[in-house]
Amino acid sequence: MITVLGASGRTGRHVVRLLAARGHTVRAGVRSYQRLPVVAGLGGSPVVADLAADPAELVDVLVGCDVVVNCAGAADPAPEAVNLIDRDGAIAAIRSAEAASVRRYLQLSAMFADAPDQGDRTVRSFLYAKQVSDTVLRRSSLVWTVIRLATLTDDPGTGRVSAAAHLIGPGRIAREDAAAVVLGCLTEPRTDNRGFDVRAGSTAVAAALAALD
Template sequence: MRGAWPSGRLSVMRVTVLGASGRTGIHVVRLLRGRGHQVRAGLRSRRRAEQVAGLGAETVVADVTADADDLVEALAGSEVVISAIGAPDPDQASVDLVDRDGVMTAIRAAEKAGVSRFVQLSAQFADSPDQGDRLVRSILMAKQISDSVLRRSSLNWTIVRPGTLTDDQPTGHVKIAGHLEPGRVSRADVAAVLVATLEEPLAENQGFDVIGGEIPIPSALASLG
């Protein structure tokens, strides 16, 4: 699929969003639908289906800590997976189960299901946890491992590492680079970056930081290389 969506020309894609009921995931679903993509909203549990009701997305149960074969089935037919998953609790066991092992299971399931592209919502300093905030170091270490599994996978990958997330209104403007100073960025803008990576070939097989900034998202992504 590499190079299948040149800049500026929109191809409709079949995309599964993992963690679709989350505060970032729901923005991702909405934005993908707005771009005309076919969206499957992956839910940890059917109980969260009301979160995505009315957005025009198919729903599927996709618990990354449950049966791996079920996950392969949930991802089958998708060209792209965007993972916006995050552990429900910050304790080490939960983070290791979801952000490390669960995301690794999702990556393997995506490979088995014939998915081409995997876009991972990681975190700033996940590639250097010892430089990150001590309070979130266990999350950073878990993501460091799953991010490296994704980089070494057979998938076409993108790893987006945002700073501290806020629920501020979207601005459509960010700052993106391989590594940036610590910062904050809204979940809505991060979701827009995740979705925009699908239209920017330079974002393929790349990991980068994103914080709030002044550069329109497509231009910020186009500066990668």
């Protein structure tokens, strides 16, 4: 079973729909009961999973789950907001996954989160928040993958990306393609215990992941 956190988000919805369509049993985690209708009909079972709530509740949600995909993110780039969700909330989810004996954990991160000083000044707090939670995940007991996404768009997916430990310069990627990367990671052992940058490109997702150095 796979639990998707932030399932009501623009990328989260693609991830739930794609994983369910490929036969995975999916739990669609949303931050409150009010958000449950947003994930209805995507193919996952809705569940409340608030990254800012009592971590003990998150542990209960994640018990029995093999894989967690964290697609959650703050709506607001203000430091208080990103520190609450992208740093502390993400860390709480990682710790809860460990406590619930989850095996594999995929985190949606951002290009330049591993070197925030080189990223866009206007999103630096966000990059620092991601850097901290990505580091906690890397040092956790989980089989981890940090997917450092370029700027997300709602363009239709192409099924083709460029992925590498580090890509030069910024870029964009369709949320639909980001979801295809999540799916691809589940069957590509080269993505175990690895972080990588990904943006739109010309290589089919599976081939791009298989070629990670």
